[in-house]
Amino acid sequence: GKAECHFMNGTERVRYMQRYFYNREQFDSDVGHYVGDTPYGEINVRNWNSDAERLEDRRASVHTYCRHNYELCTPFSVEH
Template identity: 60%
Template sequence: DCVRLVERNISNREQFLHFGSDVGRYEGFTPHGEFNAQNWNSDLEELEYRRGRVDTYCRHNY
């Protein structure tokens, strides 16, 4: 089954950061978002937690 969790971070109607469980990491779309993505992607424990949330929040609703 293809179930995915998407987290979008938006400020002033502009998406600056995105996490997709299918990609498994954060992607930045602005300089501020790229800075945060680099920091958050370096925390491997947090990334594993984020990747696992698809099972916690999504799969049972699919």
């Protein structure tokens, strides 16, 4: 899988995406739940979306993963 953070205007607008390529499943913080693009992916995301703790963890990733890493990396990326 792959996790991505998209920043617009610093951290004013942040989007977190997590993608699993094999079964084409993804979580998009703008959508707020997992989406599957294949029949097997749809089965997987149905289970993942029924897990409230898992969804809350993914939704919180905007702050815990994206914003946290932005603040760590910005001094280096702005200076170079």
